[in-house]
Amino acid sequence: HILGYGLDPHHPLVQESLGRVLEGRAWRNEQILEKLNELGLELDWAEVQACAGEDIVGRPHIAQALIDRDYVSAMDEAFDKYLAKGRPAYVDRYRLYPEEGIRMIREAGGVAVIAHPFSWETDDARLEAGLRTLQALGLGGIEAVYSEYTPEQTVTLLRLAKRLGLLVTGGSDYHGLAKPDIALGRGFGALDVPDTCLPPLLAALGPDNPWVTTPNLKVER
Known part of the structure; x- marks a missing residue:
């Protein structure tokens, strides 16, 4: 994943790009439902939409619909049996x-910041080479603090960010129903993103960025 901090959500290129992503997601959802129905697991769009509410429909909502129909008993089972990559309803x-x-x-x-880079590449040398390639394209930072990292992995990424001159960010990777054990901003309970990550990020965004707010926080830019 590539994370975007402080971008203008109304920018024409953002709107055009997200439009393509949403169209692709809608097509994917239709294909997944078709595959499930072919497997004898009858679901209709209204059931899935009800699980999503006002959210954009994704696989977790399809999984919840499978649970509601008693086809599976848990989110993990829905993915392991049907929805994960390599399973019969994956698209x-x-x-x-x-x-x-x-x-x-x-x-x-x-x-632009790359999210949990060890999920992308686990070999240190190849990871650094890949990050250098992305940096040449405009990558600005690394998510070095992450719910599922060991202390050793975090240290490796902090050193890599320093060596490459990239910003450091952190995140819990909260995904709602898809990752029920992860709390927003706290991960599995012990995640602590250092306050020192913020000033360099704000400086990179510039003092006039209208999409950055820091309520009740005094930061020298």
Whole structure:
């Protein structure tokens, strides 16, 4: 994933890119439901939409609909049996290429940061090479503090960020129903993103960025 901090959500390139992503997601959802129905697991769109409420429909909502129909007993079972990659109802999704995402974020005034990079590449040397390639395209930072990282992995990424001159950010990877054990901002309970991550990020975004708010927080830019 490429994270975008401080970007203008109304920028034409953002709207155009997100439109393509949403169209791809809608097509994917239809294909997943077709596959499930072919497997004898009858679901209709209204059931899935009811699980999503006002959220954008994704696989977690389809999984919840399967639970509600008693086809499976838990979210993990829905993914393990049907919805995960390689399972019978899996459908690949449309995604932006990294260079497209980075360009979109930068043109919209934001800073592009790669999320949990060890999920992308676990070999240190290959990871550094990949980050250098993305940095040449405009990548600005690394999510070095993350719910599922060991202390050793965090230290490795902090050192890598310093060596490459990239910003450091952190995140819980909260995904609602998809990851019920992860709390927003706290991960599994012990996540602590250092306050020292914020000033460099704000400085990179600039003092006039209208999409950055820091209520009740005094930060020297």
